[in-house]
Amino acid sequence: MASHTPVSIDNAKCVLVIGATSGLGRSLALAISELPSRPTVIAAGRRQDRLKELEDKKLATLQFDVAADEETLKKTIDSLVAKYPNLDAVLLASGIQYQVDFNKHVNLSQVNKEMHVNYLAPVAIISMFLPHFLKLSAESRPSFVIPITSGLALMPSPYVPNYSASKAALRSFSISLRAQLKSTHVNVVEIIPPLVESELHDEQGTTPMLAKFWMPLDEYTTKTMEGLRRGDEQVAVGMAGTVLKRFEGLDQPFPTAGIERERK
Numbered sequence: 466m467a468s469h470t471p472v473s474i475d476n477a478k479c480v481l482v483i484g485a486t487s488g489l490g491r492s493l494a495l496a497i498s499e500l501p502s503r504p505t506v507i508a509a510g511r512r513q514d515r516l517k518e519l520e521d522k523k524l525a526t527l528q529f530d531v532a533a534d535e536e537t538l539k540k541t542i543d544s545l546v547a548k549y550p551n552l553d554a555v556l557l558a559s560g561i562q563y564q565v566d567f568n569k570h571v572n573l574s575q576v577n578k579e580m581h582v583n584y585l586a587p588v589a590i591i592s593m594f595l596p597h598f599l600k601l602s603a604e605s606r607p608s609f610v611i612p613i614t615s616g617l618a619l620m621p622s623p624y625v626p627n628y629s630a631s632k633a634a635l636r637s638f639s640i641s642l643r644a645q646l647k648s649t650h651v652n653v654v655e656i657i658p659p660l661v662e663s664e665l666h667d668e669q670g671t672t673p674m675l676a677k678f679w680m681p682l683d684e685y686t687t688k689t690m691e692g693l694r695r696g697d698e699q700v701a702v703g704m705a706g707t708v709l710k711r712f713e714g715l716d717q718p719f720p721t722a723g724i725e726r727e728r729k
């Protein structure tokens with residue numbers, strides 16, 4: 466495996482958490498805001514009432530829809546960077562999940578929406594933050610791109626085939642992005658959760674069944690914060706950690722040394 470110099474999240478000064486209005490994003494946003502380094506945390510999501518509750522907990526907030534058009538995303542991100550020039554971490558926790566049964570009618574607009582919110586929007590948002598993070602890097606300042614994928618990126622669930630594929634796409638992208646940015650101070654940290662207590666499955670009515678197996682949110686948050694503070698590049702806990710071990714050595718990008726030599 467390629468060597469990696471761990472960079473702890475304790476180095477972050479200002480962290481944007483997208484998808485902070487519930488579940489993993491909310492819990493991680495609050496935990497990050499309580500780090501000894503006391504970074505500024507900006508909690509983003511669509512639901513204003515939930516954002517208000519986080520404002521009461523002294524977090525900065527931003528009403529933000531990751532599925533907005535490209536121009537709106539760009540304007541929002543540029544004004545955020547102008548307002549918070551120290552912004553040096555973006556954690557992408559927004560996500561949706563639908564069950565799809567290909568034996569029956571397939572709702573293709575749902576399939577598209579899931580791929581958009583879970584994969585295309587994170588790629589767009591990351592690409593819009595990178596010029597700022599590369600500027601910080603030129604001043605030798607670290608920054609963090611932190612996508613949340615899923616254990617289902619490693620081992621798909623047939624109940625949620627398109628969701629699993631969207632997370633596999635985001636994981637693959639994260640591995641390549643890390644390779645492209647390896648000579649910069651931009652750290653790509655992939656969070657790979659197992660099944661965890663949250664509102665993700667409420668829409669499908671599967672919450673009562675899954676609640677028998679999921680990891681409690683507090684336990685999940687504690688273990689994930691340990692990985693983020695250690696500076697792990699892939700933070701996989703519980704079952705996701707067990708599955709990830711099976712991929713050890715296989716999760717490296719395709720070697721590009723020959724191609725890079727050709728380019729010069």
Ligand SMILES: NC(=O)c1ccc[n+]([C@@H]2O[C@H](COP(=O)([O-])OP(=O)(O)OC[C@H]3O[C@@H](n4cnc5c(N)ncnc54)[C@H](OP(=O)(O)O)[C@@H]3O)[C@@H](O)[C@H]2O)c1
Pocket residue numbers: 483484485486487488489490509510511512515529530531532557558559560561582613614615616657658659660661662663664665666
């Ligand atoms: N829970 C699990 O078992 C599990 C396992 C593996 C991976 N994950 C991943 O972990 C992440 C967090 O999920 P969760 O389980 O905490 O689910 P959750 O409780 O349903 O939270 C999802 C978050 O995403 C936000 N969101 C959804 N669509 C959005 C949009 N268009 N624009 C902005 N924000 C949007 C929601 O905020 P608003 O509705 O306010 O916009 C909410 O804050 C997701 O990426 C999920 O795929 C979860």
